[in-house]
Amino acid sequence: MANDAQSVEGITRAYDxxxxxxxxxxxxxxYPTVSGAAIVKGNEQIGLIPNEVFATLDCGxxxxxFTANSDTPYGPILLDLAVGPLVIDLPPGPLIVCSMxxxxxxxxxxxxxxxxxxxxxxxxxxxPGYKGALPSEGYYVHHASSNRQIVGVRSxxxxxxxxxxxxxxxxxxxxxxxxxxxxxEPRWIDAxxxxxxxxxxxxxxxxxxxxxxxxxxxxxPAYEGYRAPYGDLAALGIEKGKPYNPxxxxxxxxxxxxxxxxxxxxxxxxxxxxxxxxxWPDRQWEWASLRFEDGDFNTGGYxxxxxxxxxxxxxxxxxxxxxxxxTKAGSLYWLGLRDAQRQMLDGGKRYRLKVPLPVPGKLFWxxxxxxxxxxxxxxxxxxxxxxRSLFELSTVSGDSVELRFGPDTEDDSDTPGIQTxxxxxxxxxxxxxxxxxxxxxxxxxPGEIERIS
Numbered sequence: 001m002a003n004d005a006q007s008v009e010g011i012t013r014a015y016d017x018x019x020x021x022x023x024x025x026x027x028x029x030x031y032p033t034v035s036g037a038a039i040v041k042g043n044e045q046i047g048l049i050p051n052e053v054f055a056t057l058d059c060g061x062x063x064x065x066f067t068a069n070s071d072t073p074y075g076p077i078l079l080d081l082a083v084g085p086l087v088i089d090l091p092p093g094p095l096i097v098c099s100m101x102x103x104x105x106x107x108x109x110x111x112x113x114x115x116x117x118x119x120x121x122x123x124x125x126x127x128p129g130y131k132g133a134l135p136s137e138g139y140y141v142h143h144a145s146s147n148r149q150i151v152g153v154r155s156x157x158x159x160x161x162x163x164x165x166x167x168x169x170x171x172x173x174x175x176x177x178x179x180x181x182x183x184x185e186p187r188w189i190d191a192x193x194x195x196x197x198x199x200x201x202x203x204x205x206x207x208x209x210x211x212x213x214x215x216x217x218x219x220x221p222a223y224e225g226y227r228a229p230y231g232d233l234a235a236l237g238i239e240k241g242k243p244y245n246p247x248x249x250x251x252x253x254x255x256x257x258x259x260x261x262x263x264x265x266x267x268x269x270x271x272x273x274x275x276x277x278x279x280w281p282d283r284q285w286e287w288a289s290l291r292f293e294d295g296d297f298n299t300g301g302y303x304x305x306x307x308x309x310x311x312x313x314x315x316x317x318x319x320x321x322x323x324x325x326x327t328k329a330g331s332l333y334w335l336g337l338r339d340a341q342r343q344m345l346d347g348g349k350r351y352r353l354k355v356p357l358p359v360p361g362k363l364f365w366x367x368x369x370x371x372x373x374x375x376x377x378x379x380x381x382x383x384x385x386x387x388r389s390l391f392e393l394s395t396v397s398g399d400s401v402e403l404r405f406g407p408d409t410e411d412d413s414d415t416p417g418i419q420t421x422x423x424x425x426x427x428x429x430x431x432x433x434x435x436x437x438x439x440x441x442x443x444x445x446p447g448e449i450e451r452i453s
Contacts, residue, residue, distance in 0.1 A: 019236065019253050020260075026232040027261030029305070030213050032104040032312040035066070035200050037216045039150055039316060040102070042198030043076050046191045050080040050148070051174075052184070055191040056166045061379035064197040067315045067429060068377065069368045070386050072096070073162060075153030075169035076191075081127035082147045084181055087139070089173040092120035094156035096330060097172075098319045099125060101146035102220055104312065106295035106319045108142035111153075113321030113330040115140050124177060125149060128221045135177075146220045152317060156363065156433075160390040166190075198316075201374065207251060209258045210236075214244040268306060269313040270337060270344075270372060270427070279334055280445055284342065288315070288333035288429060295319040314375055325440060332361075332435040336428040340448035348422035350406030352415075354447035357400055362434030364389045367403060369418045372425040382409065382419035392416050406452070 042064075048055055057074040059065065068074070079086055079099075088110060090097065095111035095118065107125065112118040124139040127147050134141060153172055155165040170188045203209045213233075217240045222230065233239060236254065237246050246254060277286040290307035291297045295318045297308040311318060314335075321330045338344060339351060359365040366388040369378045377385035387393055387403055393416060404417030405426075420426050430446055438444035 016249075016253065019250070020257055022232050023236055023253055023257030024261045024264070026229060026236065027209065027257050028265060028309050029229045030103075030233070031200075031204075031261075031265065031309070033102060033216055034203065034209055034212050035312060035316060036100070036102045036104045036150065037212050038200040038203075039198045040078060040148065042196055043078055046194045046196050047189050048076060048078050048191075050078040051083065051086075052186055053189060054078075054174075054186050055189050056169045057190075058162060058166065058192040059377075060193070061377045061383055061385050062193055062195055064199050064201070064374055064376040065316065066199055066375045067368075067370055069366065069429070069431065070377070071364070071366045071368075071388055071390075071431065071433070072154040072156055073166045073169060075155065075172065077151035077153060077172075077174065079125065079149040079151060079174070080147055081125060081144055081149060083176060083183075084132070085124055085126045085130065085134070085177040087173075087175055087177055088123045088125065088151065089175070090116065090120050090123065091168075091171045092118065093168055093171075094118060094158060095168065095172070096154040096156070096321075097123075097151065098317055098321070099123075099142065099144070099149050099151045100317055100319075101144055101223075102148045102150070102216060103146065103223065103226075104150075104317060105145055105223075106317075107144050107149065108140075109319050109321045110140070112156075113319070128223075145223050145225075148220065150317075157390060160394060199374065199376065205259050205262050207255045207258065210238060210246075210254045211244060214238050265309050265313040268310045270425075272310060274306070280442060283445060284336065284338045284340065284448060285430070285446065286335040286337065288335040289318070289323045292323045292325045295321075295323065327435060327437055327440070329435055330433070332432045332439055334430040334446070336430060336449055338449070339451045341451065343451070345405075345420075345426050345428075345449065347420035347424040347426055348407055350404070350408070350452040351449050352452055353403045353405070353449050355401050355403065356444060356446070357396065357398060359389065359432060360436040360438035360444050361432040362436060364434075365430070365432045367418075367428055367430050369405065369420065369426050369428050371421065372427060378418070378420065378426055380419040380421060384418060387416050387418060405449075 054077045059068050059070050097110035099107040110123045122139045124141045126143045155168045157165040176183050279285045291304050297304045368386040371378045404415045407422050409417035409419045
């Protein structure tokens with residue numbers, strides 16, 4: 001073994017294995033960054049322009065967005081803080097707003113889950129490295145870690161009024177802190193129904209992943225907290241300020257790392273072995289997020305990388321408000337991957353889910369079905385991926401409601417259901433908005449997803 005380690009073949013193999021291991025780790029760590037770049041590209045695809053054009057969107061199966069939902073209209077906003085600090089001026093009202101950087105690091109919660117508590121206010125996004133004077137009062141100040149900001153605004157459809165909720169999105173104002181800075185008031189477009197892909201699916205298993213990552217690094221100031229992961233990239237030849245030019249050997253390693261890294265994240269996401277994943281010991285329901293302390297997957301002593309990888313393979317964005325496990329949480333997410341027999345949910349089979357009523361939420365609740373391949377809302381001829389208490393389930397009554405899932409589910413069925421795709425697996429998120437104590441203490445639980453023979 002010693003002689004082998006010192007041979008040309010042994011040394012070559014050792015370097016290849018070390019670089020592959022480093023590349024797989026870097027792939028998983030920077031997956032949120034590449035996914036963040038995909039969000040920007042996918043929104044630009046439908047007409048958004050940073051600082052200039054924003055959108056309203058009643059999200060549906062037409063949009064490929066990791067675990068997005070149609071519970072509330074969205075207001076996707078792309079900002080570029082290279083112009084200086086920008087103000088997001090919110091009116092009072094039922095708005096849920098989150099800003100994140102290009103790495104999908106949490107920057108700010110605003111609106112109902114933020115410091116203004118839905119009462120309106122001026123939120124100031126400050127670019128990295130900014131040295132100018134900042135106001136001492138009158139603003140909620142948030143320091144960003146990249147110039148490009150992905151701001152997601154959601155407007156609650158009170159009493160099911162979607163038109164009113166979409167109109168409320170356009171009352172959000174954005175302008176520079178410096179009133180003398182060049183600025184034209186942004187305009188809003190309606191992107192509802194437009195074909196869109198904000199996912200990195202086209203790049204995630206090939207070398208293009210690394211090209212997108214390299215391009216993203218060139219456009220942003222380096223983030224101090226990523227010095228060690230940047231070192232991994234530099235060892236692979238990917239570095240800020242230097243061209244992307246891997247040789248044949250490194251190209252093969254990067255390609256293999258994308259394939260294997262993606263397979264590892266997929267296993268972690270859909271075949272998780274962690275004992276802390278289950279919400280209750282007698283149900284298959286899992287926590288959508290394995291961490292709840294903050295929006296950055298921190299524990300007392302370390303960053304929970306496994307939880308971070310699982311979340312960002314399935315979803316986008318992360319904030320303290322999304323992950324809290326108490327009645328102060330704005331919303332609660334449970335993940336359904338398996339039926340009562342612990343089998344994956346098969347699009348060619350029929351299932352039912354019994355939901356006890358009332359569901360313990362001050363606002364509303366929903367069940368949304370996603371395709372495991374796209375991690376986006378399932379797209380079928382039915383063109384519906386969700387059953388929502390404000391809409392499809394608004395007239396249900398009694399002690400419970402039974403929901404159906406299967407390839408032959410029809411819109412005119414007496415039992416509300418969602419059509420699935422034969423030959424494809426699916427999963428679901430059960431969401432409660434304004435969750436109450438019974439959703440956390442175990443006194444209320446949804447039933448199991450049961451296969452119907």
